[in-house]
Amino acid sequence: MDDSINQGFDPKSEQGFVYTKLDSIINWVRANSIWPQPMGLACCAIELMGVGGSRFDIARFGMEVMRFSPRQSDCMIVSGTVTYKMAGVIRRVYDQMAAPKWVIAMGACASSGGMFRTYSVLQGVDKIIPVDVYVSGCPTRPEALLDALITLQKKIGTEHSTKGLFSAQK
Amino acid sequence: MEQKEFTYPEAAALAEGRVGEKMVLNLGPSHPATHGVLRLKLELDGDLITRCDPMVGYLHRGQEKIAENMTYNQFIPFTDRLDYLAPLSNNIAFAQCVEKLAGLEITDRCKAIRVICCELSRIASHLVGLAAYGMDAGSTTVFMYCFTQREKLCTLFEQLTGARMTSSYARIGGLARDIPEGWLGNVNSFANQFLPALDEIDNLITRNKIFMDRAVGIGVITPEQAMQWGLTGANLRASGVATDLRKDVPYLGYNNYEFDVAIGVHGDCYDRWLVRIEEMRQSIRIIRQAIEKMPEGNVNINNKMFTLPQKDKVLRNMEDLINNFVLITQGPDIPKGEAYFEADNPKGALGFYVMSKGGGVPYRVKVRSPSFLSLSALQEILPGHHMSDAVIILGSLDFVLGECDR
C-alpha cells in the first residue's frame, strides 16, 4: 500500500496531488495507531508490561497508549489463561469495543488453553471471540509480541476497510 | 451484598450518621494489568468505602489437581506459574518441600546457587511490585526505571535457565543443570550497577511529597491484625512483627549469611514501600556473600534414585538408560508421609503441603499462598478509606493473582 502512494506521487507531473485507494489510506492510518487494550490475565501480562518498558519499547510503533477502556482501544491483547469465570467478562469487554477492533491471542493459554487442560480453563479464547493473530510462547517473548503486532499491521493493510465503514463489526 | 455485618467501628460509625443510599461499585476484574484479575465489590457511601468484598478465582487453573496427575519433576513448571514474578523461588520452595519429605540433604553448592536464585527472584519481584505501586500512585517513570533493571535480571535468568521468566530450574535433589561459566561474573556486574540504580528509584519516590501524602497513614495494619489475618513476608514485617523465615526457620543455609531484616513501624502503605526497598538492598548483600563463598562440588545429590545420570552415559550404558527412563516416566520414588514447608518468598511465606502415598506422583499438593491471605485481609483494611486510597492499598500489598487463585 506504500507502493501505491509512491507510484502515485510524481511532484512534477502530478503537481501536488496524490492518488491512492481510500482503503490504503484508511488501513495505513489504522495500522500505525493501534491502541492496545491489554487484557492482562496472567504471566503473559508481565511480558506485555515488559514490551511497554524501555528495552522493547512499544512506543516506537505508536502503541504505548495502553487504554484499558474498551471504548478507547482498538486491539485487545488477551495475555494469559482464560478461565470460564473470566471468559464472560472478556466477551462483554470485547462487545463494548468499537469497530474496527482486532484481537491478538498472546501465549499458549490464550491460543488454546496452554498447559492447563483442566476443569476451569477455557481451551482457547477463540471459543468466545474472533482472533486475528495467535502468538505462541509460554510466556511469549516480547520480541514475538512485537512481531505479532507487525503481522497485525500487515493484516490490517489487506483489509477492505471501505466496505464495512458504516456498519457494526461482528 | 448479603454477608456478615462488619463490626469495624470506624466504618460503621461513619455510615450510621449519614442519610442517603450507598452505592455498590465494582472494581475489576478487568482493570489495569498490573494487579491481575481481581474483582472488588465495594459498598461506597459517597467517596468512603464502607464494605469490601474481594472476589477471586478468575485465574483458578486447577494446579492442585494437576499436581495429582504429574510426577514431582513434571510439576515444577506449574510452580513457575504460581507467583509468576519470581518463578525461581517457587521452584525452589516446592523442591525443598519434597526433599524434606524424602529426607534428602542437598549439596552445599546447590544450596548456594539456590540462595542466589531466590534473592535474584526477590529483587525481580519487588521491582515489578514497586513499579506497579509507583505507577498507580501516578509516577510512570518508576515503572520505566524498575523495568529497565528487571530486563537485566531477565537476561541473567535466561543465561542460567534458558527462559526469561518461567525457569523450571529446580529438580528434586538438585537443579536442572549447573551454572554456566561466567554467570557469577554477570551477577556480580549486575549487583554493582543495581545499588546506584536503586538509589535513583528511591530518590524519585521515597521523599516525594505527593507519594508521602498518598501513602503515609493509609492502610494501617496493626501487628495483631497482621498475625490474625495470616499475613507474611514484607506485609507482616512492615507492621512491626519481626518474623523472617530465613532467619527464624533457616533453610538453604541462610544462617551462614549476614543480612538484616527490615521491620516497619507504622504498618501503613509507606512502610510497605520502604521495607521492600530495603529488602532489595539486603538481597544484594546476600548475593555478594553467596558468590564469594560459592563451594565447589556437584550440584545434584549422588543418589541414583533421584538424580538423572549423565547424558553421554545414558546413550551408551544400559543401566543408566533404564535409570533415566524410570526416573523420567515414573518420577522419583518419594516415601509415604506428609510434609509442609514454607519459604520466605518475595510475596510472603509460600507454603507447600505435600502428601505422598509412595511412588512418583503426589497424592495431594496444597499450595499455601501468601497473596490469598493478603487479599482476604482487604475486608478489614479497606473500609473507612476513600476510593482513591483503595488503589494505593492494593499496590502496597503486592499480591499476584496467579498465586492467589492457583
Next chain:
Amino acid sequence: MNFEKLLAELKFLVARPSRDGIVAYDCPRANLLKAAQTLRDNFEFQSLSDIASIDMGEDAGNRRFGAVYHFFSHTKKCYVRLVVMCDSQEEPVLPSITPVYKSADWLEREAFDLMGIVFENHPSLRRILMWDNYPWHPLRKDFPLAGKESPLPETFAGNEGVTKVIPAPENGGPFHSPSCGAKFVSEREPRSLDGQCSAIDNI
C-alpha cells in the same frame, strides 16, 4: 516450645508420625475449636498458616474427608500440625475456627469450594475460586481433571449461547489417558500408587 505441656492440656490430641520435623497431632472434630483457642491463647500460636483439605478416597468410608491445619508461632518460631477428619462421607462437616483466627475465613471457604467440606458457624460460606452456581467440588478424587459439563458462570449473562463449559480435551495430553474409565488416579495412572507396591512392579 513445650509440647508435653500442650499434650497435658489438650488430652484428646493423638501424636501422628511426622517426616518433616513439624510436631503433628490427630484432633477429633468436636475438640477442634477448643484446641485452636488453647493454641492461640496459651501457647502463643498467633497465626493460622494453612488449612489443607484432604480426600482419602472412597474406600476410606466415613473417614474420607478431612483438613490439615498448620499453626505458626511468631514468638517461638515453630509450627504445629493438627489433622482433623470428618465423620461422614455424604455430609462432611467441620467446626469453623473463624472466631479464633481470621485467616480461617477464606481458607475454609476454599476447602468448602474445592472439597465440599461444610464449616459450621462460618460467617459466609460460599464459593471462592469456582463460580457460584458451579455444581461440583473439583478436588475430590472421583472428579476428573478435565471437568464435567456445568452451567455457565453468571458473568455470561446476556451471552449464554456463546460457549459451553465442557470437559477439556485430554487426548494426546500430558495427563492420564481418557480411555480408561477407572475412577481414581492410581487406577488410571499407574505411577501414582496408593502405597501398595513399588513403582516398577506396577507396570
